[in-house]
Amino acid sequence: MNIKQILKIKQIFSRQCQCFYQKYKYLLKQIYQKIQLTSAYKFHEFFIYLLFIIFIQFYLTFILFQLFILNYLIYLFVCLIFYFLFYQFVLLIFSLCSNFFLLFFNIQLILILNLYFNLLFFLNLFFQFSKAHFYCLSVFKKYFLYIQKIKIWRENLFIFVLTF
Known part of the structure; x- marks a missing residue:
């Protein structure tokens, strides 16, 4: 591959990142408006929206690596709000630490710990x-x-x- 091809690929990738980011910002605005309208009876809807935003965040974090810091900060913010609502300080520390390490070290043990603590929190x-x-x-x-x-x-x- 020569330099022109690499620059072209990078340009295409950055355009896709911007497109995803715009869609993601629009989704965040919608969710924020939904949260403002959320009453005590509609809490399960808020929870579904929150799960949706977290899964989108993970998708963007791992697929679009250029935006991973922004996505992870959004994820931390959402998790902090949700954890503090339910006073889950111990689970907060373990789950967020495992999420943080998962971004930098793709090790199966950390993946398992990450899944465990996130699942434990939601359950x-x-x-x-x-x-x-x-x-x-x-x-x-x-x-x-x-x-x-x-x-x-x-x-x-x-x-x-081996036998054949």
Whole structure:
């Protein structure tokens, strides 16, 4: 690849970033207006919008790396508001730390911890801590069983290939 091709690719990518960013800003404005109108009865709608914004944030963070600082700050802001509403200080520290490390180190253990603490937080909104912890453990037990099955299948395939 020569320099002109690299610059052209970068230009296309930056245009796509700007397009996504404009859509994201518009979505944020809509959500902010929705939050202002939200009453106590419509709390579940607010929660759905919040989940939506967090998933969009993750998408933009990992796909559009140029904007990751802005997206992560928005994510932190949303999480802080939500955590402080429910006084989940311990979960706040663990979940945000795992999210922060996940941005810089794509390690499977950090990914698992990140999923665990985020899941624990969202479940803790609806259940007591012990129940939320139990549901998280059951989800991750299934996840680890699935990983083990893949490893066994891969080993069996390797042995099968070696025999021929």
